[in-house]
Amino acid sequence: MAMLSLLIITSANGAELTERSVEYKDGDTALEGYVAMPKDTEGKLPVVLVVHQWMGLTDYEKMRCKQLAELGYLAFAVDVYGKGVRPKDRSEAGAQAGKYKGDRGLFRSRLKIGLAEALKLPEADSNKVVAIGYCFGGTGVIELARSGAEIGGVISFHGGLDSPTPADGAKIKARVLALHGADDPHVKAEDLAAFEEEMRNHKVDWQLVKYGNAVHAFTQKMAGNDNSKGAAYNEKADQRSWKDMMIFMQQVFNL
Secondary structure (H helix, E strand, O other): OOEEEEEEEEOOOOOEEEEEEEEEEEOOEEEEEEEEEEOOOOOOEEEEEEEOOOOOOOHHHHHHHHHHHHOOOEEEEOOOOOOOOOOOOHHHHHHHHHHHHOOHHHHHHHHHHHHHHHHHOOOEEEEEEEEEEEOHHHHHHHHHHHOOOOOOEEEEEOOOOOOOOHHHHHHOOOEEEEEEEOOOOOOOHHHHHHHHHHHHHOOOOEEEEEEOOOOEOOOOHHHOOOHHHOEOOOHHHHHHHHHHHHHHHHHHHOO
């Protein structure tokens, strides 16, 4: 049984939103997600599953959920790592992310459990679902698609675009949008080529958008602004990728 704690908040544009933490489980592992949606919702809402970056579910993902809720979506941020498991530094984050990148089956399972929790919410429209993810989460949403999840689309923001098991592309039912920093040093050219080949070979409905002068983590202000470090915020790429996501979701949801 999911545990909900309800809070009504007023967004920056004056809209009232419902904000909740959601406790759920994967077997004996406790997880704590987060949901935001418009207050006093009537009827069902399109669902956006949000998958966190390598530091776990933070205020960054909650901010994105609130942005989406202001636009009329039910935004559910999943917890891949577990309740209270929030890395303190890059070393801990690398260890946590590596655990799931090294076991894609576990990664997919944890994401599908989060998706199932989101769809249990009475306001959720199970026929209108997309998943978005950042960095580690960008890798995750593509893995969710490879699991055969019955969702309309996935959007990867500066995610890892490798193809560890190319045959799994045959399971993809969702549309795929990969939003990529053209100068991202963390995505090898051979991995990007393998990702494209997987999409083509299995006739996936896919798009790859590259943003010039952008490196890894281009949507995240906490990454700083020094491209030489390999991860840095890029305002233009952030804004353009959000618009590209919105166009994609409007097409998926037939809005």
